[in-house]
Each structure stands twice: as C-alpha cells, then as structure tokens.
Amino acid sequence: xxxxxxxxxxxxxxxxxxxxxxxxxxxxxxxxxxxxxxxxxxxxxxxxxxxxxxxxxxxxxxxxxxxxxxxxxxxxxxxxxxxxxxxxxxxxxxxxxxxxxxxxxxxxxxxxxxxxxxxxxxxxxxxxxxxxxxxxxxxxxxxxxxxxxxxxxxxxxxxxxxxxxxxxxxxxxxxxxxxxxxxxxxxxxxxxxxxxxxxxxxxxxxxxxxxxxxxxxxxxxxxxxxxxxxxxxxxxxxxxxxxxxxxxxxxxxxxxxxxxxxxxxxxxxxxxxxxxxxxxxxxxxxxxxxxxxxxxxxxxxxxxxxxxxxxxxxxxxxxxxxxxxxxxxxxxxxxxxxxxxxxxxxxxxxxxxxxxxxxxxxxxxxxxxxxxxxxxxxxxxxxxxxxxxxxxxxxxxxxxxxxxxxx
Amino acid sequence: xxxxxxxxxxxxxxxxxxxxxxxxxxxxxxxxxxxxxxxxxxxxxxxxxxxxxxxxxxxxxxxxxxxxxxxxxxxxxxxxxxxxxxxxxxxxxxxxxxxxxxxxxxxxxxxxxxxxxxxxxxxxxxxxxxxxxxxxxxxxxxxxxxxxxxxxxxxxxxxxxxxxxxxxxxxxxxxxxxxxxxxxxxxxxxxxxxxxxxxxxxxxxxxxxxxxxxxxx
Numbered sequence: 001x002x003x004x005x006x007x008x009x010x011x012x013x014x015x016x017x018x019x020x021x022x023x024x025x026x027x028x029x030x031x032x033x034x035x036x037x038x039x040x041x042x043x044x045x046x047x048x049x050x051x052x053x054x055x056x057x058x059x060x061x062x063x064x065x066x067x068x069x070x071x072x073x074x075x076x077x078x079x080x081x082x083x084x085x086x087x088x089x090x091x092x093x094x095x096x097x098x099x100x101x102x103x104x105x106x107x108x109x110x111x112x113x114x115x116x117x118x119x120x121x122x123x124x125x126x127x128x129x130x131x132x133x134x135x136x137x138x139x140x141x142x143x144x145x146x147x148x149x150x151x152x153x154x155x156x157x158x159x160x161x162x163x164x165x166x167x168x169x170x171x172x173x174x175x176x177x178x179x180x181x182x183x184x185x186x187x188x189x190x191x192x193x194x195x196x197x198x199x200x201x202x203x204x205x206x207x208x209x210x211x212x213x214x215x216x217x218x219x220x221x222x223x224x225x226x227x228x229x230x231x232x233x234x235x236x237x238x239x240x241x242x243x244x245x246x247x248x249x250x251x252x253x254x255x256x257x258x259x260x261x262x263x264x265x266x267x268x269x270x271x272x273x274x275x276x277x278x279x280x281x282x283x284x285x286x287x288x289x290x291x292x293x294x295x296x297x298x299x300x301x302x303x304x305x306x307x308x309x310x311x312x313x314x315x316x317x318x319x320x321x322x323x324x325x326x327x328x329x330x331x332x333x334x335x336x337x338x339x340x341x342x343x344x345x346x347x348x349x350x351x352x353x354x355x356x357x358x359x360x361x362x363x364x365x366x367x368x369x370x371x372x373x374x375x376x377x378x379x380x381x382x383x384x385x386x387x388x389x390x391x392x393x394x395x396x397x398x399x400x401x402x403x404x405x406x407x
Numbered sequence: 408x409x410x411x412x413x414x415x416x417x418x419x420x421x422x423x424x425x426x427x428x429x430x431x432x433x434x435x436x437x438x439x440x441x442x443x444x445x446x447x448x449x450x451x452x453x454x455x456x457x458x459x460x461x462x463x464x465x466x467x468x469x470x471x472x473x474x475x476x477x478x479x480x481x482x483x484x485x486x487x488x489x490x491x492x493x494x495x496x497x498x499x500x501x502x503x504x505x506x507x508x509x510x511x512x513x514x515x516x517x518x519x520x521x522x523x524x525x526x527x528x529x530x531x532x533x534x535x536x537x538x539x540x541x542x543x544x545x546x547x548x549x550x551x552x553x554x555x556x557x558x559x560x561x562x563x564x565x566x567x568x569x570x571x572x573x574x575x576x577x578x579x580x581x582x583x584x585x586x587x588x589x590x591x592x593x594x595x596x597x598x599x600x601x602x603x604x605x606x607x608x609x610x611x612x613x614x615x616x617x618x619x620x621x622x623x624x
Contacts (some may be wrong), residue, residue, distance in 0.1 A: 021558040025418035028538050178425045178529030190423040190531065336476075336525060346476045348462050354525075382461035382606075386559070399420040402536045 010056075010198050012063050015391050018197055022391065027064060030398045032405065034065035037120035038397075041071045043083065043129035049193070049320075050126050050149055053393070056196055060394045071116050073130045075108040083129045086163070089156035090128065102162055109133060122401055131166045143404040146170040147191070151180040151317055151338070171404065176318050177339045189400060192342065193318045194393040195327060195384070200296035202327055205304055213301035217257075219287055224254040224307040224367055229299055229324075231260040232273040235315045237335075239279040240356050242286065244312065247360035249285070252367050256280075259289040259302055304328050308363050308373070312353070313337055323388040326350065326380030331373035333362040343388065349380040413543025414583045416553045419564035421454070421533040428530040433478065433520040436470070437513050439530055440506045445498045446532035452492050452501060453571070454533050457563035460607040467603065468492070470505060470528075477524035483512045491603070492567070496574050537564070547588065551618040554580075559607050566610065567602060580614065593621040 016023050038061055042050050054070055061068040075083075082101045089095035098104070109132035118136040124145045125131055134144055146167055152160070152175070160182070167173060167184060174189045175181040181188050195202050214221050226245060230236035238258050245256040258276060261269075273290070280286040291298055303309060309325035309332045316338030323343050325332050332350035334340045344350035351362040366373040386392070426447060430436040440448075451469040471488035474480045486508045495501040513520035540561070544550040557565075565579040573582060581594035596617045600610050 021556050022560075025420075025540065025558045025561060028418050028540055029420055029536065031538065175425065178429070178531060179527070181425050183427045188425040188427075190425050341476070341526060345459070345462075345472070348459075352476070379461055383459075386458060386461070395420055396422050399422045399534075399536050403422065403534050406536075 010059075010196075012060060012391075014198055019385070019389075019391060022395075026391065026395050026398065029395070029402070030064040030066070033398060033401055035067060036122065036401075037067045037069065038122040038124065038401065039069045039071065039118070039120035040124050040126065041073065041116070041130040041133065042126035043073055043080075045070070045072055053194065053390070054126070056390050057394055057397065060390070061397070064394070064398065069120060073108070073112045073133070074115075075111070078104055079108040086128050086159050087150065089159040090150055090152055090163075092151075092154035092156070095156035095159055097159070105132070105162075109135065122404070124397075125170075128163055131163055134166055134169050137169075143172075143401070144170045145172050145174060145400070145404075147174040148180070149176060149193070151177075152182045153179050155182075172400065174400075177342060179338075189396075191393060191396050192388050193320050193323075193339070194388050194390045195320060195323050196390040197327060201300050202324060203300070205297070205300055209297070210301045210305050213298055214305055217287055217289055217302075219255060219257060219305070221305065223285075224252055225257060225305055226254055226308050226310055226363060227257040227259065227302055227306040228310040228312065229259050229303065229321050230311070230313070232258075232269045232276060234268075234272055235313060236260075237312045237314050238272065238276040240314075240359070241310055241312050242276065242279045243356045244310070244359040244363065245286065247357065248363045248367070251364055254307070254367070255285040255287065257287045257289065257302055257306070259287075259291055259299065261291060261293055299324075300328075303330060306330050308333060308366050310359065310363070311335065311340060312356075312359050313340070316340055319343065320388075322350075323384050326377070327384045327388075329374075329377035329381045331366050331376045332380065333359055333366065335359075343383070344380075345383065348376070349383045350376055412587050413545045414550055414553070414580075414587065415543045416540040416557060416561065417537045417564065418540050418558065418561045419535060419537045419568075420560060421535050423450070423531050423533055426530045426532060429527045430530075431523045431527045433474070433480070433483075433509060433513050433522075436474075436528060437506070437509045437520070439528070440470075440502060440509060443502075443530050444532055445502075446534075447530045448498050448502045448505070449571070450532045451530075452490075452505075453568055456492060456602065457560070457567060457607075460559060460563060460602075462606075470509075473524070473528045477526050477528060478522070479525075480512075480519065483508070486512070493570060493576070493602070496570070496576065498571065547590075547618055547622045550580075550583075551615055551622070554611060554615055554618065557611070562607050562611055566607075590621055593617055 012023050040054055044051050058068045058070050081098050082104045085097050113133050113136040122143050124147055126147045127149055170186055172187045174191045176193050211221055228241050248254055303325050309330045311319055311322050311334035313335050318339030322332055322334055322340055332344055333353055334344050336352040344352055346352045353359040353362050428439055430439045455469045467488035471484045475484035490504055544553045569579040577598055581598045584590045584594040597614050600613050
C-alpha cells in the first residue's frame with residue numbers, strides 16, 4: 001500500500017504527474033494575486049465536505065502566493081440548531097424552525113461580525129451560516145463572494161426570504177450546479193464540487209491491499225462485483241439496488257456490495273439498513289457493509305475492485321461518489337438526478353438509468369461488453385480530470401478573483 | 408526569411424456563469440436561442456467542445472446533447488450535432504443556424520415541441536482570463552517545444568477559440584506559421600486536423616509531428 005501522507009503536506013508539485021503543464025500554468029495565472037489576502041469563512045474546521053475542501057484549498061492558495069486566511073463562525077447550541085434547521089429548510093424540507101430562530105441568527109451574526117477581522121481584499125463566505133457577515137463590510141470595500149454548497153432549487157420560502165437580502169449584497173455567488181442556483185441580482189458562477197486525487201480515498205492503491213480488503217469482507221475477487229457506496233438512506237434506494245442486482249444475477253454470477261457509514265447514531269439509517277437486509281435475504285453474494293465513519297482506504301479499495309459502480313439515487317446532491325468511481329476508471333450506472341448527469345454523460349462517461357429495470361439492463365450491458373465498460377471508464381477518468389479535481393477548483397477561484405480585480 | 412515576430416503562447420482559464428435563463432421544452436429552447444447572449448452560444452458550442460475534448464464520437468455541442476439525453480429527440484440531436492463550429496466566423500451565423508434547425512423541428516412537430524424534458528437546459532456562459540506563458544517562440548523548434556508543454560485549456564484556446572478572435576477560418580498556430588514563418592504548407596496541415604474525431608492530445612501529437620517534419624524541410 002502506498003504510504004499515507006498528511007494531506008497538508010501535499011504540494012502543487014505532487015499533482016504534476018497527474019496534471020502536467022496545468023500546474024505551472026496555474027502558477028502563472030495566479031501571479032497577479034501574489035500577496036493578496038483571501039479570507040474563507042465557514043462554520044467548522046473539522047468534519048463535513050466544506051471543511052474537507054478548505055483544508056486543501058487554503059494551503060494551495062498559499063502556495064500560489066496569496067495570503068489566505070480561514071475563520072469559522074462560532075455560536076452555542078441554539079445557533080447551530082437554527083443553522084441546521086435553515087440547512088434542512090433550504091434543501092426543501094418543511095421549515096421546522098426553533099422559536100426566535102431569526103433573532104438568534106441575527107444575534108450570532110452580530111457577535112461573529114464583532115469578533116472577526118473582515119477587511120481582506122477577497123472574502124468568501126461558505127454556506128448560510130456566515131452569510132450575514134456582509135453587514136461587516138465597510139464602505140463596500142474588497143470583493144465579497146458567497147459560496148453556496150447546498151441545493152437551493154426548492155427552499156422553504158420563509159427561510160430563503162429571510163436570507164436572500166444578505167445574499168443579494170454580495171458581489172458574486174457560486175453554486176455547485178445550475179439547478180441548485182436561485183435567480184439573484186448578482187452574478188452566479190458554477191464551481192463543481194471536487195475530489196482530491198491524492199487523498200486516501202482516491203489515490204492509487206497497491207493491488208495486494210485491495211485484495212486484502214476484499215478478503216476481509218468475504219468478497220470474491222474472481223467474480224464481477226457491483227458496488228454502491230452510500231449511506232443507508234431511502235433516497236439512495238439501496239432496496240432498489242438489490243432488486244436490480246437480482247435481475248442481473250439471472251444472467252451473470254455476480255456479487256453486490258452495499259457499503260455505507262455505520263447507522264448506529266442515525267435512527268432512520270438503522271431502519272433503512274434493516275429494510276435493505278430484509279430485501280437482500282440470505283443471499284451470500286450480497287455484502288452489506290457498515291463501515292466506520294472514516295474509512296477512506298476501504299472505500300477506495302471497494303471502488304477500485306468493482307466491475308461496475310452503481311449510484312441509484314432517487315434524489316441526490318452533487319453525488320461526488322460518482323466522480324470518485326470515474327476517477328478510478330470504473331464504469332458507472334447511475335440515476336439521472338441532482339449533479340449526476342453532469343458527471344455521467346450518457347454513453348460517454350457512463351450510463352444513466354431511470355428505474356430498477358433500466359439500472360439492471362445497463363449493468364448487464366456493461367458486463368456483456370467489457371470493452372465498452374473500459375472505454376466509459378477511461379472517458380470518465382478524463383472527464384473528472386478536466387472538471388472535478390481540487391486543482392481545477394483552485395483554478396476557478398484564481399480565475400474568479402482575477403476577474404473581480406479586473407471589474 | 409526575416410526575423411519572425413514570434414509566437415506568444417498564453418494560458419487561458421475560464422469560469423462558468425449561470426444565466427437566469429433555462430428551457431425545459433423545445434419551444435423554450437427555441438426562444439432561448441434567440442435571447443441568449445453571444446457568450447452563451449459560444450459556451451454551449453465552442454467551449455463545450457473543448458471541455459469534452461477527450462471524446463472522439465457522439466459529442467458536438469450541448470444543445471445536441473440535451474435534445475438527445477434530456478428530450479430523447481435523436482433526429483434533432485443529429486441535425487444540431489452536425490454543425491461544425493469551425494465553419495463559422497461569427498457567433499451570429501452559428502446562432503442563426505442553431506435557431507433555424509430548432510425552429511424547423513418545432514414547426515414540423517408542434518406536439519413534441521411542448522413536451523417537458525427529463526431535466527432543464529440551463530443557459531450559461533464563460534468568462535475568460537489569459538496570461539502570457541514565457542518568451543515568444545521564434546523558431547519552429549521553440550514552437551514545437553511550447554506545443555508539447557501546453558495544457559489542454561491553452562491548446563484549445565489557440566487551436567479552436569482563436570477562430571472567433573481572428574475572424575478567419577484558421578487557428579492561432581496556422582496563422583503564425585503562415586504570417587510569421589512563411590510556412591503555409593505546415594499551416595494547412597495543422598488546419599486539417601479534425602478536432603471532432605481527435606482528442607486534444609492526439610491532435611497535439613499530430614501538430615508536433617507536422618512541425619517536426621517542417622523543421623527538417
């Protein structure tokens with residue numbers, strides 16, 4: 001197995017073998033930004049996709065010569081209960097807001113505004129928690145950007161109506177997909193979420209390690225492996241995946257792996273896990289794996305060993321597990337929901353499906369035509385290289401900051 | 408041959424801007440094509456070809472891709488996909504042809520034109536930043552070395568996007584080879600490389616081979 005590195009120790013030069021000239025061109029491009037302050041603000045340093053992303057982006061911006069800073073908003077439990085309720089409401093769930101939610105949000109916004117230094121030349125606020133800090137902008141100084149990582153296509157109106165006046169005061173906003181955006185009076189940019197090709201979840205693994213993981217979980221490396229990596233959530237349709245597998249199984253002696261985080265602290269997850277087990281029955285070729293919360297190497301190994309990777313979601317955010325599989329050159333069969341069609345261009349970088357039967361058919365097609373599966377995997381890898389890598393994300397930030405300087 | 412003015416390689420980078428305009432039916436696409444900015448037409452045709460440079464079949468532009476994947480209209484997708492962006496010297500001409508094809512289909516199939524697709528088409532556009540890369544190449548050998556080291560986005564900028572900038576049926580490389588180096592023979596061979604059936608990498612390999620041969624003649 002390749003030695004695990006501390007991600008903070010990864011430098012731009014480490015990406016050269018993967019990206020070649022792109023890396024030096026990125027350095028050239030970023031030249032005019034040397035010495036300029038860029039402040040990132042989100043709600044946590046540890047845990048969650050945004051913190052994971054900033055943990056990589058901030059050091060890379062620094063290596064490019066900028067002076068990046070990273071601050072988090074703070075608050076006690078009532079503040080984070082409010083922001084969690086906002087998060088769910090913005091995702092489209094009925095708004096179940098704590099009493100005085102808006103007052104609490106305003107009070108903590110004011111508290112954080114008074115404790116944070118917000119005079120950097122560029123300020124990037126991530127998600128709704130720090131959105132109101134634009135109140136701390138003095139005399140329209142600097143360039144302020146709101147990076148919204150969540151899907152705003154169907155927000156609960158009372159929450160969005162409360163937040164929108166702040167959003168509208170930024171110079172620009174960034175969304176992860178066109179579908180996730182709102183009509184705003186400010187420019188809206190598209191930054192795809194990104195994976196780090198050098199992270200434990202995505203770096204190439206030694207084949208002996210991959211086999212050891214399969215052995216540990218009792219998976220036969222000699223027969224086709226169909227895999228879906230997802231938490232046990234009805235929106236990921238694990239029962240539908242089992243039904244698709246049963247159809248495929250009539251034609252191919254294959255195995256199914258459903259791997260997700262442990263459902264111990266998630267009551268609904270436990271129910272879905274039980275439902276999935278019931279759907280699977282006693283079939284020894286169905287492997288339902290509850291992985292510990294952080295198991296990047298195991299996830300990597302399971303994706304790497306898969307013959308076909310499935311993402312049969314009924315609803316999805318961006319669905320970066322698809323990009324992870326494509327980066328490993330695995331053929332993917334996935335539902336055409338959320339950000340998945342952006343990653344899976346039908347018949348070019350994978351196959352899209354709209355039903356259990358369609359999913360089964362596309363899997364059978366790939367198992368029957370390994371040469372086509374290989375081509376889709378290669379093209380999927382190239383697509384991820386162009387669009388969904390962390391270095392591309394940094395390049396988009398550099399480009400946007402340069403455009404703002406020019407404006 | 409006099410002193411060449413040199414070829415300045417540049418690096419190009421883009422961010423995508425989401426416009427407040429989308430279509431869910433062919434009728435809406437028809438209206439959208441008329442209303443969209445030039446930058447949006449550019450993005451969904453020239454730019455998308457560049458972003459999908461690794462595909463060598465079945466991908467031409469995002470209007471064609473959406474009518475196939477989002478609306479399941481293969482006949483229309485083929486017509487839209489049959490447009491070769493290299494035939495156009497202006498976005499107005501390209502927009503006119505896209506609009507005409509969609510309008511003719513809508514008029515011939517009014518019921519289909521009103522059916523909602525699986526997913527909406529979002530009109531977007533790109534904003535561009537460029538920066539010069541090192542000193543200009545003044546010889547064929549220097550030019551070839553620059554080509555070999557160029558990223559995909561920069562290669563694409565010089566080879567395809569340049570047509571609109573130059574308002575000529577040529578590209579930056581061929582333009583310089585003709586005007587700066589007096590090598591119209593090499594320029595023509597590079598111009599003939601088919602970007603629809605090559606990846607940018609295989610196109611680059613061909614360019615490098617052509618220039619290397621040119622160095623020897």
